[in-house]
Amino acid sequence: MRMLALHLGVLAVLAAAQFLLPAYHHTNAARIMVLAVYAIGYNIAFGYTGLLSLGHALFFAAGMYATGLLVDRGGEPWLALLAGLVAGGAVAGAVGLLALRTAGPAFMIVTLMFAQAFHLAILYWGGFTGGDEGFTLSGAARRLGPLDLADPTTRYFVALALVSVAMLGTLALVRSRLGRVLVAVRENEERTRMLGYDTFRAKLLALMLSGLASGAAGSTYGLMFGYVGGSFAAIQYSILPLIWVLMGGAGTVLGPLLGTALMFYLIDLSSSVTTASQAVVGAALIGLILFAPRGILGTLRERGLRGLP
Amino acid sequence: MSLLEARGLICHFGGVKAIDGVDFDLEPGEVHALIGSNGAGKSTLVGLLSGRIPVQAGSIRFDGRDITRLPAHARVACGIAYAFQITSVFPRLSVFDNVALAVQRTGARDLRAGTMAALDRVGLAALADRLAGALSYGHQRLLEIAMGLALAPRLLILDEPTQGLAAAEIDSFKALVRSLPATILLIEHNMEVVMDLAGRITVLGNGRVLARGTPAEIRANPVVQAAYLGGRDADA
């Protein structure tokens, strides 16, 4: 109960921030919240189930391109958004059917290869996908019924709604029976199997939920910021959610949001004072590994906040 | 009819004939002990029965159904539960969650009640909120057993359950086994526990069955005495 209150409190603060923060931060915050949904999705696979994927950009981009290509051709934005979700989940399921036959480093490689193949396909069929340059979405394409996603305030609240669903959904998941099984798979797969669980199925389900959230994030990101491009399918976009989750705390509900926000502002602030912002990020990551290897919230949980989900 | 019928089981690891042509039967409701010196093949045999280790040749029937090719998790659904020899509870999960994982597998409605009941049977109810990794070794053994019986199995396989338990804990373990409705397959080095609990005993040596019978028959068997009871393992 207290934990539910904590998470609702965080969401309430985010809602209030829209009125308190200067306008400069509104777009940033909307971006952070949508990317946090991506991180939350990544966390389901990596943080809770122990699946270290290096190919999540595939699921993010699958959602983004499914939605983007549909609205670009005059599709109904609501349906296109739905298609983005389905694309993320379905592609994750298909990849999982093959990739989950492997584990550990092999799983990392296989997921990476799938994502690279997709990235190359986007570049190769540039006539259809817009290639590296991508394409922008018209104003009409970005209107979800009465909601105009080009409007900063609307965008902020849509992003907030999305991150709320993702966060409360994870909270429900980790407290459910399925969540307990996913954690058990992460901790000791062989033992979980001997308790009668089809661990392949559990991992596949986790990956599909993860892909669904990633697809949702990619899909809304495209609609909100009006741009779909090949860089979102590149390996960098597979590494980013891993870093965000590691920073905030893998296997915590709030960690992905915290990690995404911190990384975003770390880059934002450091690039305003130096051109070597990547070095600042690197230093932050090294510090993290040295002093808080379980991420910020993971370390707090170890130091006494044991009930943190 | 037998609950379990294994015929001609073979499992070789490279040159090691861990199980080399074993027939094995379990009657419903019996407590059956599996004994034999270190490396005799006991854990391998129950690994084949529980599905942890794939069968290379031979067949296994459980309750009349051929389960030879059934994956381990599906055998649990048939009613075969296995408590590990090397304690393998989930150390970073609470004691409660460890057992709840087993209870929820049975589809129980009231997870809390079922879990606490299983913990109560092994005397760990008071420790439910602890992390499993923080328990003493003996308590982890008991937790392992609780996870096995929380699956409400028809056949419960216990691989050296009393290893590392104190004398008083062994007594309550014996009482626990007697109170269970399930068929029990017990691997055990402690001969006092074996003689006390088992209705029948199978003696394994070098991957083969050396002898089988009631405790009295096994005690009197000259082959067994030479190979096992009188040998270096009498320390148990």
Ligand SMILES: Nc1ncnc2c1ncn2[C@@H]1O[C@H](COP(=O)(O)OP(=O)(O)OP(=O)(O)O)[C@@H](O)[C@H]1O
């Ligand atoms: N995975 C494996 N790979 C190779 N050899 C193995 C493997 N598992 C078991 N063995 C070998 O098979 C033989 C039987 O081992 P097993 O573990 O079944 O013996 P055990 O009767 O359970 O012994 P203990 O009383 O020590 O537990 C041993 O010689 C062992 O070294």
Ligand SMILES: [Mg+2]
């Ligand atoms: Mg053994």
